[in-house]
Every structure is written in C-alpha cells, then in structure tokens.
Amino acid sequence: MHFGLSEEQELLQETFRGFAQAEFPPQRLREVFDAGEGHDPGLWKGLAEMGLTGLVVPEAHGGAGLEILELALCCEVAGATGIPGALLEHSLACLAIDACGDPSQRERWLPGLATGDVIGTLALAEPDAECETADPWDPDGWQTRTSNGTVSGFKQYVPHLDHAGLVVVGLADGGLAVVEPSESDAASVRVEPQDGIDRTRPISKLRLQGAAAQPLPNATAESTRRILDAGLVGLAADAFGAATRLIQLSADYAKDRKQFGQPIAQFQAVKHQIARMGTEIEPTRALLWYAAHALDRGLEDAGRHAAMTKAHVTAKSVEVARDAVELHGGLGFTWECDVQLWFKRAMFDRSFLGTPEVHRERIATLAGW
Amino acid sequence: MHFGLSEEQELLQETFRGFAQAEFPPQRLREVFDAGEGHDPGLWKGLAEMGLTGLVVPEAHGGAGLEILELALCCEVAGATGIPGALLEHSLACLAIDACGDPSQRERWLPGLATGDVIGTLALAEPDAECETADPWDPDGWQTRTSNGTVSGFKQYVPHLDHAGLVVVGLADGGLAVVEPSESDAASVRVEPQDGIDRTRPISKLRLQGAAAQPLPNATAESTRRILDAGLVGLAADAFGAATRLIQLSADYAKDRKQFGQPIAQFQAVKHQIARMGTEIEPTRALLWYAAHALDRGLEDAGRHAAMTKAHVTAKSVEVARDAVELHGGLGFTWECDVQLWFKRAMFDRSFLGTPEVHRERIATLAGW
C-alpha cells in the first residue's frame, strides 16, 4: 500500500515546474494574458519536448503512456505556474481517440497529437439545449448529429479552438466524432469567439453545418462520461495549483506589506485568514490523488469521486481567490496585480465542465440519496 | 414619522429591567434553572404588580391595554435578564381570549389573567400529525376536536403547564378552545412532563380525552395565525435579548481573561469575533420593532415580517450563543458557566413555534416565489 507519489511522478512535477518557472516567468504570462491569445508556440514546443503533449498517448503511438494521475499532476503545475495552453483539453482529446477510436484512427491521429504538431481540443457543451438540464456538458442534452460522414450541431465554450487542428465533438447519443478544421471548410465549420473570463484559455462557439467528421466507433455514453470525468479531475488539479499559488502570493504580500508600522501578517486577522485559506486547500491534495487513481484503476466509485473532487476543489479555490483579492487590499482589485491571473484561472476551472452545484447534485444522485 | 420608541416604551423597558436585575440576580436564576421549575411565585407577583401580566389585556378588563410592540420590548428584557416564567405564553393566551372570545368569556377570564392570579398558556403543537408538514405548529396539521363542550386531542411542547390555570388549545380547523385544568379532571386532562432544553421554560405533553372546554367562538385559522405571529415576534425579541446578553458576557470575559500576559480581547481574532457577533444582532433591533408595529397596525406584510423576524433573529442568536461558548473556552462548556443559561434560552426561542427553516420557506411562499 502506498498512498503517495512515486519518485518518477515527483520528478515529473519538478521538471515541469522548473521548466515553466524558467521559460514562462510571470511577465511572459502577463503578455499572453493581455493579448488574449492563450497560446504560446515556444511554450507549446517546450511542453512537446518534455513529452507532455503525448503524456497520456500510448508509447506505441509515440507518447509517454502515462495515466490520469500524471495528467492531474501536470495540471496542478500548470495551475500553479499559470501557464496558458491547451494541455488539459489536448490530453482529453488524446484519451478520447485512444479509448474510442479504431486502430486506424489511433494510428492516424495519436502520433501527431503526441508530438504536439497537432493540438487537440473538445467541443461538448451546447447552448439552449432543449432538455431542461442546467448543465450544458451533460451528454443527455446534446443535439449534435452525424450523417454520411458529416456532423451538424452548435457548440459553445470550446477552448483553444483557434489553434486546434483536431476537435473531438460530442454527439446526441453521448458518442464522439472527430473534426479536423481547415481553411477549405470555413462554411461548414464556423468559429465565433466568445469573450472568456480567463484570457489564457480563450473559448469559442462552434457552428458545424455538414462538416466532414469521423465518428469514433467505440464511443458510448459511458466512455464519454469517463473522458469528462478525467477532465473534472484535471480541472480540479489546475484549480488546486492556482489556489496554492494564490495562498503563497497572499502570504508573501502579507509579510511584505507594512501598515501601522508592522507587516500586516502580524495582525491576527490576516494571519488567520491565510491559515484558513490553506486549510481549505492543502488537505484536498489527497482527494485529488485518489480521484485520479480511481479513474486509472477503474474503481467502482471513480465517477463519483471525480465529481466530488471537481465540485469541492474548484469551489474552494474560488473562495480562496476572493480571499486573496481582499488580503491584497485595493491592489488586489487591479488588472496590474498578478492575483487576477489566478483568480480568473480559478473561475474558469469552477465553471468549465459543470459548476460545483451541478456536480454536488450528481454526487447525491450517484450515492442513491 | 418616528421609527423609534416613545418615552413611555423606553421607560417600560427600563423599569422592567431594573426590577429583573434587582429582584432576580443571576444567582436566583441559577436556582430556578437547576430546580427546573421555571416558575417563581415571587417573581410572578412582581410582574403582576408592575402590570406586566395584564400588559396586552384591555384596560376595561383590568389590563394595561398595550400592544405587541410593548410585549416584544418586555420579551427582550426577559431574554436579556434571563428571567423564567410564562410572560410570553400568558400574554398570547390573553391576546387569544381578547381577540376570539365572546364578551362573557372576556369578562370571565381576562381580569384574572390581567392580575396574574391565573396563569395562561397555549397548547398548539401536535405530535405525529398525519399530514406531512414538518412544522407541528402549523394549524393545518392539528387533529384536536371539540364535541359537546369537551375537547379531545394530544398536544406537546406545552410550556409552563404545571402552573397554568388556563390553557388555550388549538383545534383541527385552526380554531381555539379554553381548558381550565383542575384536580378533579385528572382523567380527562393528562400532563406528561417533557425534559426541555431550557430549564427556565419547562414543557409538557398534554393528553385531552373529553376534557371540559369552551370554544372561543371568533377563533378562525386567520385569527389563530395572528396569535402565532405575535408569538414569533415575542420569541425573536427574547432571543435578541439573550444574544445581547451573550455578547456582553463575552466582551466582559475577554477583557477580564488573560492569556499570554494580556487580556484575550487584545487578540484580533477574539476582538473581531465579538464585533461580528454584535454586527449580526444589533441591527436586527429595527427589524423587530417593525415586525411588532406591523402586527399592531395590521399592515399587509405583517405576517411575512413576523416570519422573517423569527427566522432571522433566533437563528443568529443561536450562532452567537455558539460563538459565546467558544470565546469562553472550556469554561463556556460547563454547567457552572452562565453562558449556558442564555445558550439554552436561544435554543428554545429558535425551535418553539417553528424553526428558522420552516419560517424561511414560509417567507418564500408568502412572497409568491
């Protein structure tokens, strides 16, 4: 029995963290954030060189053959360092093709995804779903349909669409299909940018009208649910990283900022607020590890744990983010202050793939309550 | 326009407070609490001499002819000083007979109630109501019925029954009847003491089997609702008084108790907790006044305001009570510490006549939500 990381897993985090800190200091992050592009070619190339673009791709297809736990560990580092890019969405696309594609599809797409030459993403949520669900990521509400090698439907909140060469699209029965946008099919694949809250992770609407598409033959409602669950754990890990960074920023600021002749950290109200922020977040590291591990091993409660982890860690991270703003005083409320970068990262993690409220109801349902 | 108390109303509070503090110091309170009697003949006599037993009885029947606002002001003092006794229940019985009795009934009962020679109370809540309401004080759930001058039914949470000479009983249609328990009808009026949380306000079950009873002819579901609403405001006022006392006890203790070489009030965490306790409670004084005034003037939103006041003030008072225990450290958790006297008073006020949750749902329904 070992509830903890292997040396390789710790090394993976250290290596990635070292790279991100060295290659992508806060100043570069700020530039990407202000530009609103959400993609940095040099950074992506670096991730590819470290093998992170192929993290969950089997070794047979040129990837590292690692699992959702390693993906979550990398998401934590991405959240903590605040780096932009499609790491999570890209990896979920890899997982989808690996799990649901036929051998020729895997052979066709996975190597390019593994090297990072092709960026993958997912188009799942639909606006104005006819069914009365409040969760646009619930496959039961999807209306997108395939016909004769084409797909038609209307998606929103699609991340990183501008740079993606491969889009995994969710279908009405919970199945999946792959669309490879190209300039030639501008009429059948229409992209409408949305003004997203996290400028390092831009989102778009995607209108598909008879776009060329290849269904993934092994995709079912259950397999799609598993991809979504991996996404939930990845988002929670990202939010965990963001929250730890916000706590550290707050502690550093409180030690540095002086009022009434002493660091504000000396005031019990400030010290206790930071301690409470930490206490809401730090213990959830184990919840995250367990949730990822449960998905990797296909444990019976894996889906419910994914929902618990997403609901809890992202909700608490947004609470921590608000506390961090308040602790930074007026400065925390400004665009210039770095707090907003992680604040908005936490906001994205909270809302993407379903809010905490949606997943708490799911937790209750899955428990048979 | 004057949103505030008259000089007479302020004087009423001051006089009552002065009496209660002088005649009923904490040590006497402790004796009554430990005995679990909930009635002190000397105290009751003093209340009668000040005219408080006849506070809401019309002057024509020997009372002071005052209103629910004055009743609420007295309940606040009772809550703050912690005195035992049936002041609120007795006054509600007076209100019920005055509002719903015929002239001969008023003439028969009100003078004795006004002088305090007879103590009145109410038997409303029923156990195991067949309808699926969670609120035993909701008249829709009552099953008690009258027949040929007798009443049969099963009531619980009846306060001060041991000393009451007159009981106003709630009926199945929301009507009311009066029972005057005497030793001769022990078979038809059976009292089973319950072990109540607030030992200054003992409660009992009451089993009526063909007990002699006089229906109050003008009692309707609406008039009974108004008696209940007056009770809600009285309980909220009592809880407000209890909370202010708990805050004062906490502030005094924090100034007095030394740890680490200084009064614990010097620690920001303690100081801020007391400030937050105060901030939850003090502003609600105006909510209380408004709710009582709205009942007195029959304003359209009076019922909803009574529910708001009861739900909010009693819930916040229990929160304050828990904070007060914590601020007193281990001492606060002991039977010896006076904090428990007001803690349990707040618990009673919170649960009697319906919990905050019940009344919050009612607030929503009355708003048409």
Added chain:
Amino acid sequence: MDLQYNQEEEQFRAEVRAFLAGWPLRGEEASLPIAEQETLFRSQAIERGYVYRDIPREYGGGGQEPDVLKDHIVRAEFGRAGAPGSSFLQGPAMLAPTLMEFGSEAQRRRFVPPTLREEIRWCQGYSEPGSGSDLASLQCSAALEGDDESGEWVINGQKIWTSNAQNSHWLFGLFRTETDAPKHKGISYLLVPLDQPGVEVRPLKQMTGGLDFNEVFFDDARTGADCIVGERGQGWQVSRATLKHERNLIANPNLMRDHFDAVVDLARTTLRNGRPAILDPGIRQRLSEIECYVRTNETSNLRQLSAAARGEELKCMLPMMMNKLYSTDTMQRLMEIAYELVGADGLLAPSEADLAGYAKGEGPTGWVEQWMFSLGPAIAGGATNIQLNIIGERGYGLPRDQRPTR
C-alpha cells in the same frame, strides 16, 4: 413607532411630487443634450430648496433648515421619478459639506457654488500605495513656499484609488505638511488644481476590466497657500468629516433592495434541476435569509434616520458603526447566489456595457461583473478588518491592537 408622515411632511411630499411632474422635461427643452437637461432641472430644484437643502443660498444651495425627514422625502421622490437631485459626485456630496463645516469664508464663496453647479468637478486624494488601512502614514508631501497669503504649496508624491480623476478639475485630499509632527498631526487638507504640468493622471484598470480608478502623480505640482482647509496639521480631523459622508453613500439601502429584487428575478428565469431556481428549496432558504438581512438593513437605516431627525444619534451608535460591514457582507452573500445561478456562463468576461457605471447586472456577464465587484466595497472606504476593529473597540470597549509604534 409611527410610520405615518405627519400632515406637514405629507404636504411637503405633495409639493415635491408636483414639482417632479416637470421631469422629464418637455417641449424645446427635451431636445437639449441630457447633461444640459439635468443641469437645468437641478438648478430649478435648488431654487425650490429641494436639492443641497442645507447649504445657504449665498453658496448656491437650497437655503433650508436642516431636516433629515424632508431630505429623505426628497431623495425618495427624486429616486422614484428618476430625476436629477443631489449629486453623488464627490464634489457636491463630500467636499461641499466639508467646506461648509471647515472652510474659510473665501473658500466657500469661491468653490461651493461652482461645485454644486458641477462646473468644478472634484476627485478625492486620500489613499497612497503605501497607505491604505493605515491612512495616517501617508507620505505625499506639500511644502509651503512663501508666506501664508501669497505663497504656494509645492506637492510631491502619489495618490491612488482616485475615482473620476480623469474627468475632474480639482483634487481635495490629505498631504504631509509638518514633517516633524507625530503622524496624525502632520497632515493638512489641501485643494489642488489638476490641470497643471506637475500633475499626471493615469487610469488604473480593475480586474473586472473597468476603469473607475486612477493614480495621480505630483511632481512639484502647485496650489495656492490659501487652498488649505482648516489649519496646518488639522487635515486628519477635517477628513474624518468627509469620510463620514462616504460611508453613508456605501450603505445606501435602496441600492441593495434593487439588487435583491433583480436576483429574485434571475432565480425565476434560471433553471435548476429542471425547474425554475426560485422553486428550489435550497435557493428559497438562502434568498429568504438574505432578504432578512436586506430588510434589517432597510429598517435599521430608517431607525437611524429617524433618530438623526430628532437629534438622538447616540441611541443608535452601535448599528451606525455596523452599517458598512452589514451591507457589504449582505451584498456578497447575494452576489454569491447570482454567480451560482449564472452557471456555465460564469466562463464569460464582463462586457463593455456591464462595466459602464453602476449598472445592475443584466444578462449573465453583468452578474459575473457584479459578483466580482461586490468584493470592492469590502476593500474600499476602510477594509473589513478596520471596521471590525472600530466595532470591537468603540462599540464594545475592547482594547486596541498591540502595535510596535504608536
């Protein structure tokens, strides 16, 4: 308790309503630019004594006896009619009362009338980057060159969080003039023209994307020796009077009620578990609890108003101290629900329209903006921890913080 207005007050209300029948303007006047229409109507309202009521006529005000209830009636009726009454701008709302209390006769005559006419627009220069909750540690300096009459103050340093500085002509604020005095006693209250080479205003973008605040840099900026309000070293006391006005603005109960009603509407039109969220028992519990806070805030404000009208403020010092904390906490609770109800649209950034002025959230991104912005008041005008200190120390007589220097 008597919530009826008496005959004189009802008579007054009827007069105000009759006057307000003239808004919006009609005929030719209705074709003027809206700002001119407002100026025109407001000047008529001043003439009638409804607006800037307490300020004497010779200074451009309404010239009426102080009367809190009549003020309240005017505010309520102007609000109902959407008519331009007393401005919430910092000049009329904060500086003018301060000058009436502490200014010299010359200052009142020079500044108050054009301030009320909004011909001089003002911003407030209190906070500095290093001086937030510990405002008295401010370092922005003013040195007197020449004598008290014909000399000039030479100003160096920086202010921050100055709302509307980009649209203002002058700044009122606090500057360190007595370098050797203890920190609270070395501060003076000065009036400084912004249109001069030594002053630079830079907008400060908020994390919501809005541009409500500025930084103001002083580099040998100058103002007249006669532009000091009160004596040298008395700026701290003068500013406390101004801050009092700001706190009252923050605790405006009508604004909170409007927001509450809007969130209830949002809950009616948003689905949760397949039904309107307003039918969700959990949402109902929370909205009911929040309305109790809202209603407490309303009734407590009415109580304080009534006490003020009778000169009995001492009877409600405790709830007065608590107004700001109470209302900011309540707004945050309310906005948490709004942000939840917005659901997946919480992924969207506030739009330009959401960021314009103090608009209520309309559409999901408006609510996201409101939710983020609801943090602001907890920070501005004295942070929560400062409020808690005040309540603990002045309200409950608890000891002051241990500090290394005093």
Added chain:
Amino acid sequence: MDLQYNQEEEQFRAEVRAFLAGWPLRGEEASLPIAEQETLFRSQAIERGYVYRDIPREYGGGGQEPDVLKDHIVRAEFGRAGAPGSSFLQGPAMLAPTLMEFGSEAQRRRFVPPTLREEIRWCQGYSEPGSGSDLASLQCSAALEGDDESGEWVINGQKIWTSNAQNSHWLFGLFRTETDAPKHKGISYLLVPLDQPGVEVRPLKQMTGGLDFNEVFFDDARTGADCIVGERGQGWQVSRATLKHERNLIANPNLMRDHFDAVVDLARTTLRNGRPAILDPGIRQRLSEIECYVRTNETSNLRQLSAAARGEELKCMLPMMMNKLYSTDTMQRLMEIAYELVGADGLLAPSEADLAGYAKGEGPTGWVEQWMFSLGPAIAGGATNIQLNIIGERGYGLPRDQRPTR
C-alpha cells in the same frame, strides 16, 4: 499510488482476521463479565503482537518492529470485528508512549506493564483554570522535599478538564517546579497518585449535562522524587510528545464517517416540506459538500499514514498541522444539519443515554447532544485560534503575534 496491500500485508491481515474469529468469546469465557472478557482477549492480542505493537515485550507490549501499515490493518480489522484492541484510554494511548520515549528504565518497568493491562488507570493534568491556550503559564506547583532519590514532591494547586479522573489511580501532568526559570523552562512532568489525602477530585458538569471532566485539587499532595519523567524543567518538551498522540485521536476519520452516514440516514427518515429531507435539493447540496470534506479528511489521513510508514512525514507537514481544525470544522458543519433536521425536537434536552460515553446520536435528543458537543473539540486540545496561529506561523512562515511579554 498503490492502494493494494502487498502480499506480506495481506498475509498479515489474514492472520489478524483468523485471530479475530475468536471474538466474541465462546463457551465458558462468554459468561464472564464483559470487562474481564475484554481484558482476557486483549492479553491474547498483546501476546500475538497485535496490540501495543511497538512496546517491547518486557514492558508488556507486543514487541514488534514499528510498522504504521500493520498498525493500520490491526486497527481496521479490530474495528470491523468490534474487538478490544489498543485502548484509547489516556494511560495506554498517551502515557505509555511518553514513558517509552522519556521515562527512566525503572519508570518503564514499574508503570508501563500495569498501565497496558489497565490495572493502573491514568488521567491527564495539563490545563488549569488560569492556563488554557496559554498552557505554559500554569501555576500548579511541586516543590522537592529531600533529595532526588528518597525525597518527595509536595504539590499545591488545581488542574481542570481532567477526563476520567474519578476512575483513575494516577495522574500524569505538568507542574511548576523551577520558580525562577522562564515560564516554559520551569515546568516538570510528574506522575502523581490520586488516592491520598491531599488530592480531591470534583466532577465538572458540562452544559450538555454530561460529566466527562473533573477538577483536581492538590493540597500538600505528595509523590515520590523518582516520579519525574525527564529532567527538571523539561516537562514542556515531554508533554509535546504526549499532545501529539492526543491530536491524532481527535482527527480519527472513521468516527467522522460514521457520523456522516448517520446524518444521511437521519435525512432519509426526516420530512422536510412534506418529502424526505434527503430529496430536498438544498440538503443534497450541503450533504454533498460535507461528504467532500469527510472524504478529504479520510484520504488526507491515509496519505499521512502512508508517508509515516515510509518515514516521509516531512512531505505532508502542512496537512498534518491542519487535521484538527479540518475535522472539527467538518463535524460542526455536519452537526448543524443534524440539528436542523431534528426540527421542533430541538426543544428537548439530551437524555441520560445520550450522555453516556461517546454514543452516536440516536433519536432527536441524541442529535441535540451531538450538536452541542461538537463545540467541545473546537475548544479542547488547543483552541481554534491556537491552531490557526500554528498553521500561519509554522505552515506559512508568518510572524508571531505581538505580545507584551515573551
């Protein structure tokens, strides 16, 4: 991550289970009084090395190599079987490990074996009426009469919050022995027999009505000069080791899970708005959130256990510091729901049965008792504010409080 136990561990678990098939006792032994049955079975379990594993055989323990995972397996299996394993009494759980770490050879031989056999029962004397969170300010004094070998400590003063003192033979605790030393350095750790004229134990009734605690008064009470654990003035360090064991007891995740499941059952059987409360969306949201806390607590404990088994505690110092606060906060949230669900029965006082031992709430009054009692842990074993100081200072490197004396 590998949540499978390895072959050796599974083998060990199988052995433990086979042994546990012998509980409950059968045949003649089953007719013994239950306390004797427990003693009998426990002595067999010690013999097998399952109980008090780390303590060598010559001191009455199991005589095994330290192995956190095997400890965990034993605890889990004994818990499942309801069999008497390592006791949570303060003697075996706290004093025995302390004596093994700091005691003299003579003390170990004299006290540890009868303590593990529960022939000597112990209570803990740390807190005093004037020394709660500032424990090091304690005043209860011990003065040595005679020499280090044959002399006696003479003890005067008062202890408070001593659980089980009325059922105990001895007290271990902290006493001021060096009157001139700085406050932390003047304290010694002494063992004191309670059955003597100079000691009076008075039960201390809790507000719930329970009698879990006592006051202990010392009036020229005496204990042998050899009953000091560690050196004179080292009591503070010795006691820190004992407190560590206490904190671990408080954060027991299994207890929290049991309580959570019981509240879910309560929600199934309680009506709210005419339906089982478990179907109320607001209750579902809150229970789901609380289960996330419960599950976090469970997984975080498992992580810490696993790290301890590998000697890697340094990797999880932060969550270790947070255990107590996390679990007490979670229990309070959980009990708030229980108290709500009990509804009108919140008017009823806890019964005798509710107050007996650590019984889970059964019936409404049990929940009222649990709800009140859930305040206790937030106060005991280091109050919440102390925990927050520790996390802020040691966890995040924030400065210590300003204090007038140090």
